[in-house]
Amino acid sequence: QCVPRDQDVSIKFALGQAAKESASANVLKQWQKKLPKPSEAKSSAKAWWGGEAVEDERKLVIEFDPGEAKDDADFFSLPYEPFELSPESKVSVTAEGRVRVEKTVMKFEGDWPGEVAGLLVLHLKDRDKTSAVEVKLPIAADANSPAPTAGTTTEPAATGGSTAETPQQSFGLMLFYAFLGGIILNIMPCVLPVISLKILGFVKQSQESPARVRLLGLLYGAGVLVSFLILAGIVIGVKSAGGLAGWGMQMSNPQFVVLLTILVTLVALNLFGLFEVTLGSVGVAAGSVASKEGAGGAFFNGVLATILATPCTAPFLAPALGFAFSQSSGVIVLMFIAVAVGLALPYVVLSWNPKLLRFLPKPGPWMEKFKIAMGFPMLGTAMWLFMLTYEYYGDRILWFGIFLTLLAMALWVFGEFFQRGTRRKGLALAMAGLMTLGGVVFGLEGQLQWRNPIDPNSKSAGVVQDFPGGIKWHTWSPEAVAAAQKNGQPVLVDFTAKWCVTCIANKKTSIDIESVRAVMADKNIKAFRADYTRRPDHITRELTKWNRAGVPLVLVYSPDTTVQTQMLPEVLTPGIVLDALGKASG
Structure with missing residues (x-):
């Protein structure tokens, strides 16, 4: 188990006139030999997913040749922000003498990773023999998929259908x-x-x-x-x-x-x-x-x-x-x-x-x-x-509403009794100031805590409806879209944001309406929402693939991955959406 720790160390060196090795040179060389070495170009190490995801957890299997270490080996991942690997490992040895390490990947945001980098560590128990190898392993879909070459980098598979290529533009x-x-x-x-x-x-x-x-x-x-x-x-x-x-x-x-x-x-x-x-x-x-x-x-x-x-x-x-x-x-x-x-x-x-x-x-x-x-x-x-702030502060926006109410009352007192009044103008100014100050201290800073919004990673993924009977929106990821296509379902993906007025108008007038919902239910079309409200990097990268700098972006996929993916215009009508769904459904 790795225990993170930071410590500052220092030492004074006396610079000599002659170029010669110090008495500690041999010790330094010995420790240099213990540094992890890059993997060989033809390393046989490989990784694959051990099954389907269960909510935000998924099993990862890493297999490699341990040499003389046998089962005294493990894999330690480099740190990643969108996901992490469990510190616990399940280590076993195959009939061919290869070590198989099973770990759990916990995803916090974005897609499931397409590769993982870290250290293959051998002879953990015998510290005199302990050694490590640096690897970067593309992750295969399963154990039967062709083993990717260790040390090489591959991009995650496309979602399905045609990939977006940026044309040469004038x-x-x-x-x-x-x-x-x-x-x-x-x-x-x-x-x-x-x-x-x-x-x-x-x-x-x-x-x-x-x-x-x-x-x-x-x-x-x-x-x-x-x-x-x-x-x-x-x-x-x-x-x-x-x-x-x-x-x-x-x-x-x-x-x-x-x-x-x-x-x-x-x-x-x-x-x-x-x-x-x-x-x-x-x-x-x-x-x-x-x-x-x-x-x-x-x-x-x-x-x-x-x-x-x-x-x-x-x-x-x-x-x-x-x-x-x-x-x-x-x-x-x-x-x-x-x-x-x-x-x-x-x-x-x-x-x-x-x-x-x-x-x-x-x-x-x-x-x-x-x-x-x-x-x-x-x-x-x-x-x-004000409605947008709910995304960032949840139910705490009640106190933001109270602050705005106090602010409005303070301005009314200021205008009515200070600006247009004739008596006790100092008292009116003091009352307006106290109400504003109280709103800031108690409402904004104290209860709303406007400097501390909700962590977007704390929200659990799932299926949401904007209103009873509305479209059931699943959380978007390329893997989820590909899985729906593999299951024979057409797919609609809405890249949207709560601050995007055009997106809201499209949804209200042309997407989440009765005629579209009826077609989606009849044709078993699966809907995904890519929420760009907090501008997550993985969605920014996907928008870039489709030559878009922001939302809205609506894509319609056919279950046949050889069919061109449909990219709908920025401003939608019900006819445009229904026509696209009809083409995708065949």
């Missing part, structure tokens, strides 16, 4: 796709709340000088562009650090989602008129900035549009981002700039062409009511973000 075409996808983002559900703010801003600007309107349009575009450049820098930084980057990856950060929920709630409360804050104020100024169309408000709306746009993907945008994320830093920056230009262009064009704004009514008292009405889409966005 940089110019992908740049155009990014620009076009940015334009289409303006009509995606994520950006609709910001569109309402821009409509209000255009109405306010309709009576101003053309020069000022143009300036505000450019500042909005600058806010979008700067935000996308920051996102590009984050993506480049993650890739440079050896991580796996994805579109909308900031929404996989629980703390970011909490802070964004608070920010959007502030914007909604400001639109409802609970408080008014000048740009020079500290603390909750963001809420006021969003509803004003000064220079700061225009720039902030551009930033807010970018933040809310990233959970969505649009037609043409997905292949462009899939191309960009596999390219150099310069290409990533150019692609993000193209998306930013597309997202900002409609508003910049409108601000530079006042004639296009003539259809808007003249400013008047109705604008105050319109501003309040525009608070409801923003409040809906806050509710959606």
Whole structure:
């Protein structure tokens, strides 16, 4: 059994003038001989799965020639994050004199491993003879499968059907796709709340000088562009650090989602008129900035549009981002700039062409009511973000709701009795501050513990339904899909995330609906869900195989592995899904 331990050691060396061996040279050489040696190219060691998985555990068998050690041998695995091998081993000797070591693999996330590396240790009991060999063993499906050559590396088998190959794509075409996808983002559900703010801003600007309107349009575009450049820098930084980057990856950060929920709630409360804050104020100024169309408000709306746009993907945008994320830093920056230009262009064009704004009514008292009405889409966005926090904090989000309630009450006290009040304004300010502080200390820090989200590895795998009678979703893995195909079942795989609005819309309108459920039940189609909410690396790698930088991605497999796998478009209709299921079912 290995007992992990860290210890710092040091020694002082006296440097001599002559190059000669020290008195300890022989001792060092003796210990060097005990270091594990790389396995020979033609090593006969092999590994295979000893049976099917039982929940998250699976038996692994490793067989090798022990030489004179006989059964005094064992295998010690290198450490892995997605899985680990049990420290206990069941050692036996075959009739041919080979040692067979049985261990249990416990999987925490991702797929079952395709290979395992570690040490074959001989003569454990006789320390004078103890030796070890380094091996990297591909894992075969069973004992009868051809034995892979030890020391070589193989990729896990494909899921079935055709594998996704990244075609040679034109940089110019992908740049155009990014620009076009940015334009289409303006009509995606994520950006609709910001569109309402821009409509209000255009109405306010309709009576101003053309020069000022143009300036505000450019500042909005600058806010979008700067935000996308920051996102590009984050993506480049993650890739440079050896991580796996994805579109909308900031929404996989629980703390970011909490802070964004608070920010959007502030914007909604400001639109409802609970408080008014000048740009020079500290603390909750963001809420006021969003509803004003000064220079700061225009720039902030551009930033807010970018933040809310990233959970969505649009037609043409997905292949462009899939191309960009596999390219150099310069290409990533150019692609993000193209998306930013597309997202900002409609508003910049409108601000530079006042004639296009003539259809808007003249400013008047109705604008105050319109501003309040525009608070409801923003409040809906806050509710959606609040729902996302359940993935990260579970039932603890009750305390997040209590915090938001205290925050709203504190802002009402601040606006009603401090800003618009005439007496005891100091008391009102103190009460608002105490309620906010109490909400942060007791709600956010104490009960929600927003800095400590749920460990995604603690969730047990299984079958889930989003509602009674809905599709039964199994946890996705390539092995599970291959097993379903081997069993003669067509397969539907939904790569999705709780923060992906397009994914949710697809599921509600085109996937988890009565007609699709009836076909799936009639044709014995098995459904798998690949949850990208926390951006697990194994799903990022699978998306990359299909030339996608993010979700949604819906795949439909035929039980015949020679048939081309169907990759459905980003925006689905019931007809598209039913047609794909019909083709897969034959």
